[in-house]
Amino acid sequence: MRNIAIILFLTCNSAFAQMEAFLVSFKDKPVGDFNPYAYFHQDAINAKQAMGLPLYDWYDLPLNHQYVQTIQSIIDSTGYNLRWFNGLVIYTSVDKAASLFQLPFVKSISSLSSELVPTAERYFPEDVQEDFKIFDWQLQTLGKSYFDDKNLNGKGVKICIVDVGFDKADLNSLINRYIINRTDTFAWDFALNRALDFSTGHPHGGQVASFVAGKIDGHSVGLATEANLIFAKMNALFKTNKTREEAWLKAVEWAHQQGARLVNSSLGYSGNRSHKHNKLTGDSCLMSRAANLSARKGMLIVSSAGNDGTTLWKRIAFPADADSALTVGAISPETGVRTNYSSYGPTFNAKLKPNVSALGDVFWWNGDHLQEISGTSFSSPLVTGFAACILQDNPSLKPMDLVDTIQKSSSLYPYFDYSHGYGVPQASKYFNADTIQADSATVTIEKSPSYLQEGYYSFEYKSHNNSQIFYQIVNKKGIIKEYNVVKYEFKNDAPKIYYSDLEKGDKIRVKHRGTFIEVVHK
Amino acid sequence: MKKRITLLLVVLSSVAFAQDYLVEEKYNPESYSRNPFSGNAENPNHRGIYGWGLYDHAGAESPTTNRWGSNHFNIRYQYNQKLFLGTFLVFGTGYNWNSFNLLKSETSFYNDSTEYDKRKFRFQNITSHLGLRFQTNENPDESFFLQVNGYWDILTHTAFNGWLEDENGVKIRNRKTKLNDTKINTFGLELRTGYAPFALFARYRLSDIFDNSVIDLPLFNFGIDIEIPSGD
Numbered sequence: 001m002r003n004i005a006i007i008l009f010l011t012c013n014s015a016f017a018q019m020e021a022f023l024v025s026f027k028d029k030p031v032g033d034f035n036p037y038a039y040f041h042q043d044a045i046n047a048k049q050a051m052g053l054p055l056y057d058w059y060d061l062p063l064n065h066q067y068v069q070t071i072q073s074i075i076d077s078t079g080y081n082l083r084w085f086n087g088l089v090i091y092t093s094v095d096k097a098a099s100l101f102q103l104p105f106v107k108s109i110s111s112l113s114s115e116l117v118p119t120a121e122r123y124f125p126e127d128v129q130e131d132f133k134i135f136d137w138q139l140q141t142l143g144k145s146y147f148d149d150k151n152l153n154g155k156g157v158k159i160c161i162v163d164v165g166f167d168k169a170d171l172n173s174l175i176n177r178y179i180i181n182r183t184d185t186f187a188w189d190f191a192l193n194r195a196l197d198f199s200t201g202h203p204h205g206g207q208v209a210s211f212v213a214g215k216i217d218g219h220s221v222g223l224a225t226e227a228n229l230i231f232a233k234m235n236a237l238f239k240t241n242k243t244r245e246e247a248w249l250k251a252v253e254w255a256h257q258q259g260a261r262l263v264n265s266s267l268g269y270s271g272n273r274s275h276k277h278n279k280l281t282g283d284s285c286l287m288s289r290a291a292n293l294s295a296r297k298g299m300l301i302v303s304s305a306g307n308d309g310t311t312l313w314k315r316i317a318f319p320a321d322a323d324s325a326l327t328v329g330a331i332s333p334e335t336g337v338r339t340n341y342s343s344y345g346p347t348f349n350a351k352l353k354p355n356v357s358a359l360g361d362v363f364w365w366n367g368d369h370l371q372e373i374s375g376t377s378f379s380s381p382l383v384t385g386f387a388a389c390i391l392q393d394n395p396s397l398k399p400m401d402l403v404d405t406i407q408k409s410s411s412l413y414p415y416f417d418y419s420h421g422y423g424v425p426q427a428s429k430y431f432n433a434d435t436i437q438a439d440s441a442t443v444t445i446e447k448s449p450s451y452l453q454e455g456y457y458s459f460e461y462k463s464h465n466n467s468q469i470f471y472q473i474v475n476k477k478g479i480i481k482e483y484n485v486v487k488y489e490f491k492n493d494a495p496k497i498y499y500s501d502l503e504k505g506d507k508i509r510v511k512h513r514g515t516f517i518e519v520v521h522k
Numbered sequence: 523m524k525k526r527i528t529l530l531l532v533v534l535s536s537v538a539f540a541q542d543y544l545v546e547e548k549y550n551p552e553s554y555s556r557n558p559f560s561g562n563a564e565n566p567n568h569r570g571i572y573g574w575g576l577y578d579h580a581g582a583e584s585p586t587t588n589r590w591g592s593n594h595f596n597i598r599y600q601y602n603q604k605l606f607l608g609t610f611l612v613f614g615t616g617y618n619w620n621s622f623n624l625l626k627s628e629t630s631f632y633n634d635s636t637e638y639d640k641r642k643f644r645f646q647n648i649t650s651h652l653g654l655r656f657q658t659n660e661n662p663d664e665s666f667f668l669q670v671n672g673y674w675d676i677l678t679h680t681a682f683n684g685w686l687e688d689e690n691g692v693k694i695r696n697r698k699t700k701l702n703d704t705k706i707n708t709f710g711l712e713l714r715t716g717y718a719p720f721a722l723f724a725r726y727r728l729s730d731i732f733d734n735s736v737i738d739l740p741l742f743n744f745g746i747d748i749e750i751p752s753g754d
Contacts, residue, residue, distance in 0.1 A: 311660040312566070337544045346549065419545055468544060485545035 021079070021112040021243040022097045023286060025087035026067045026105050034061055043158050043228075043259025050395045053298045059084045067105050074100065079242055080193075080250040084293055085286065089246045110286055112245040113275065118164050118204040119266050119304040119317065120375035132219040134363045134370065139220055141333075141359055142382060143427030147223060147389045150431070154213065154224025154388030156395070159262045160255035161209045161381075162248060164235035165201025172206055172367045174214035174221055178229040187231040188254060190247035196233050205231065207364055207373060208266045211381035212388070216365055223385030230258055234267075245269075245287060252290050256299050261391055263294070264384040266304040266377035268317025270343070277313075280321045280348040287319035295324030300399035302384040304376035305329040305354040306343035316343045316353045326387065326403050327353045329420060330360020330379040336468065337485050338419040342376050345418040350479045355403060355421040356410050358382040386425045405430070415511035417472055417483040443469060443512040445519050448496075456496040457508055457519065465489070469512045473497065476505040566663050566751040567602040571614070573723055575745020577622060586630060587740055591623030591642070594725070594743045596649065608657035612669060615650040622739045631732075638684035638696075643739065645704070645731065647675035651712065662718070663751060669714040673725070677706050703733050714747060721747040 036055040037045065048055050063081050071088050072078050075096065079089030089112065090097065100106050136144070147153065166187075170179040179187070179198060187196035213229055214221030232254060234247030248267070255263050269275070275285055282288055291301040303325045306317030320327040320343070330342035338344065339360045345353035358379040363370050383406070390405055391397060397405065407413060409430040412423030442463045448456045459469055472483035486495055497508060502521045510517045577592035579585040598616025605611055624631065624641040635641055653671030680701040687693050710727035724744040731739055 310664060313660075335544055344547070350549075417545075417547075418549060419547060480549055482548045483545070484543055484547070486543050488542065 019077070019091050020094060020097070021246060022090050022092070023082065023085060023087045023110045023112055023246070023249075024071060024090055024097070024100055024106055025085050025108045025110070026064060027107040028105070029058070029061050029064050029086050031058070031061060036060070040257055041259045044257060045259070047158075047259050047261055047395075048298055051298050051398050052396065053398070057297065059086075059293060059297065063088065064105070070103065070105075071100065079246050080190075082246075082249050082253065084253055084290060085249070089242075112243040112286065113269050113318075117267065117269060118202065118375075118377055119268055119307050119380075120204055120207070120373060120377040131370075132217055132365070135216075135219040135221045138359055138362055138382075139223055142223060142386050142425055143429075144220065144223060146427035146431050150393065152389040152392050153220075154227030154385060155392055156226075156228075157224065157262065157388040157391045158228045158230060158258065158260045159212055159224065159264060159384060159388055160230045160232055160251070160258065160260040161205055161212065162232045162234060162251045162255065162263055162265045163202075163205030163208055163267065164244070165203065165233055166196065166198050166205040166209070166231055167201045167203040168198065168367070169203070169206030169209065169231075170198040172210070172365070174210040174216050174365055175206065175229070178209070178213065179231075185258070186229075187233075188251070189233045190251045190254070191233060191235050191242050191244075193242075196231055201233065202235065204266070204377065205233065208264060208377055208381045210364055211362065211378050212264055212385045214365075221365070222381060224388035227385075227388045230255065230260060248287055249290050252294055252299075252301070256294060256297055260299055262384055262387055263299060263301045264381050265301055265319070266375075266380045268304060268306045268320055270306055270308045270311070270313040270315075270317045275318060277315060278348050280315055280318070282321045282323040282347050282349070282351060285318040285321070288322035288325070291319045291322035291325040295399035295403075298399065300387065300402055301325045302380050302387060303327050304380035305345075307341045307375050307377075308343045309339070309341045314343065316345050316347070321347045321353060323351065324400060324403070326383065326406065327355050327421070328376060328380040328383045329354035329357040330374075330376040331357045331420065331424065333359055333361055339374070341374070342379075342419070345421075346480075350477075352416055352418065352421065354419075355407055356383060357420045357424050358386075359424075383425055386427070389427070390430060412470060412511050415470055415472075415509055415516055417470065417480055419483070420470075441517070442515045443510060443517070445508060445510060445517055455499040457499075457521075458494045458496050459510065459512075460491065460494065461512075464513055467513070469510060471495070471508065471510045473502065474507040474509055475503065481506070566661060567604070567610070568751060569600040569602065569614075569662065570750045571596070571598040571600055571616070571747055572750070573598075573745055573747040575723060575725070575743045577620075577740040577743045579740050580742040582740070585740075586622075586625060586628045586738075588623045588625060591621065591640075592740065592743075593619075593621045594745065595619045598649065598651070600651070600749075602655055602662060604660065608659055608665065610655040610657065611652075612655045612671065613650075613652045615648070618647050618649050618675065620645045620647070632682065635682075635684050638686045640685040642683045643701075644679070644681040644683065645677060646679035647677055647708070649673055649675045653712070662749070664718060666717050667715065667721075669712075669721075671712040671714070672709065673712050674707065674709045677704060677708070680704050704731055705729065705733060710741075716747065719749040719751075721749065723747050 075090045075092050077091040170176050189196045210221050212222040213224045213227050215225045232251035303320040305320050305327050330339045332339045360379045361374045362378045364373050406425050407422045410422035410425045416422045444460050446458050446460050466487050466489050468487050470485050473481045506521045508519045573596045575594045596618035598614050600614030602610040602612050622643040651671040651673040655669040657665040657667045659665045682698045684696045708729045712725045714721045714723045727741045
């Protein structure tokens with residue numbers, strides 16, 4: 001009886017002495033001989049040369065093996081070596097992890113999250129009309145025909161899809177050409193650290209990849225139908241001790257090693273015990289830091305904003321807060337403005353996020369019928385395809401130049417807000433062929449008659465009445481205090497911004513079709 | 523007249539819908555968020571609940587009380603602890619007031635009191651509850667919810683009131699407190715459902731109020747609740 005009690009006690013204890021994942025970063029690493037040609041795929045070498053970047057930097061160097069072995073002698077369970085963070089992942093209790101600070105070479109210990117989830121909102125399983133023309137319409141929201149005219153389809157651009165799973169992607173005619181009969185190292189399972197098995201797991205990654213490069217019966221589903229896709233999986237339910245964040249970090253390192261110019265990450269986590277809203281600063285979470293580093297090293301991470309618009313969290317997810325990630329929010333095809341589920345910004349330190357937007361409610365071919373699916377998960381790959389076309393057109397663009405180019409090509413530019421960013425990227429604007437250039441202003445900002453005691457600013461349509469006006473109030477520091485999208489029928493219904501609600505120096509910015517107006521309140 | 527009303531309705535409706543805000547956001551860095559993760563904001567999972575309802579015999583063979591005048595009123599605090607997605611463990615405590623308006627013909631309780639025109643039992647309890655809550659999203663202020671509780675009441679005050687008007691037209695009220703044949707502890711089940719702060723509730727008492735009673739006061743009550751986030 002006593003033995004049973006002891007066993008029960010030990011069982012309870014082991015259940016409550018929770019194993020957690022930590023990244024132990026070291027203070028230094030050996031700077032010896034490093035052969036980038038042996039470490040990197042030739043595509044990576046070519047990409048760095050095209051961008052004029054050094055072939056490697058300190059971050060690419062391997063870890064100090066002695067440090068790794070010392071940690072492994074103390075901690076039973078260890079995970080990946082992460083070169084970018086000069087650290088080793090360990091699985092242990094908080095107390096034991098903290099004890100590693102006694103080692104002279106340990107610089108920092110960070111916790112890793114298991115809560116990274118796909119940012120797909122919902123699925124509508126019902127059949128709809130089997131007409132692939134819907135794909136043409138979806139891509140035309142980004143101006144596909146302008147890319148077609150220039151024969152831009154992402155050719156020569158390597159894109160890594162980092163996702164939770166790719167179940168049956170090899171059977172889906174939209175993208176299986178990227179999987180079948182391929183002999184290079186093009187797919188890896190970072191949850192299990194082995195070649196990716198396309199027959200199990202979550203189907204989300206296959207759906208996401210479709211909106212980067214899918215095509216069927218002569219209809220493109222993504223813009224980059226000739227890009228080179230590689231796949232990184234980071235989730236294996238119940239079969240791995242690796243956290244999703246650890247797998248994601250390793251996957252991004254791998255994508256860089258393979259020469260990817262773009263990574264699509266339709267994943268995120270929206271807060272946990274250690275990552276609260278106040279960590280949404282773009283440089284707190286390890287994934288966000290990796291996204292920033294990635295851009296410096298020549299690889300842009302395109303991240304979905306997240307689907308927390310209606311949850312308590314509301315704001316963008318990690319790593320969408322990363323300064324150097326291109327964060328994509330979702331717009332509704334019905335309204336053309338942010339879907340209610342799309343997470344919005346800004347970051348905690350008031351930086352603009354998301355950067356741009358794209359359709360979030362889209363149609364997908366599941367191999368049998370068309371299906372409507374929703375989420376910023378699908379907005380992101382649409383923009384990834386867009387980015388690939390631009391990189392094909394201009395391979396020397398560095399990631400932040402690419403972000404700048406995409407932002408400037410977006411529908412609302414130079415207007416932006418914390419729901420839509422700069423709007424939906426438009427190939428027409430990229431080629432300076434925007435058809436909505438206004439010859440004359442389509443809207444004006446009017447001041448109230450001077451005899452009124454309570455003055456205000458209002459708007460007046462000059463053309464295209466009852467269409468959407470984006471307007472905002474921006475303070476002297478450039479922070480948007482308020483932003484709205486409104487349309488109205490009668491002149492008297494125009495929104496009024498009362499002087500009493502403004503401070504001196506506040507700007508009222510308005511975007512309506514091709515018109516952009518900015519007025520400073522004095 | 524009918525035409526004028528119709529015209530007015532048309533005008534009013536066009537006024538109401540003439541301005542259509544598709545997005546309306548205000549941003550204040552001082553209150554970046556309103557959620558439990560933020561560390562610096564109100565937590566909407568702290569709830570103050572105010573409820574009022576009626577007691578009903580719910581099909582009992584021999585009703586003992588009038589529905590009108592047999593009320594339940596409660597004030598409670600509740601905390602919603604997220605388990606996963608929209609599923610929450612809820613627990614709370616508060617105070618409730620219960621009043622039972624006996625039928626004139628009812629003789630099961632204090633059968634020497636039938637001379638009164640109106641008779642009421644009044645009970646007050648410290649109450650606590652524990653249950654599960656299912657929401658359509660994580661924010662209780664923006665979701666539909668269904669909540670199932672067990673509750674436990676501890677009796678603190680009891681009273682029996684009788685009102686009558688004598689032959690001289692004098693109104694008399696008799697009050698007896700600290701009834702000695704009641705149970706201290708009662709318990710039951712509660713179902714709550716609604717949207718955001720507004721809810722309907724139904725409570726079913728699984729235990730008797732009176733010791734050794736052949737029949738009991740109504741077991742079932744239902745009513746409306748309003749939840750107000752009480753902040754950190």
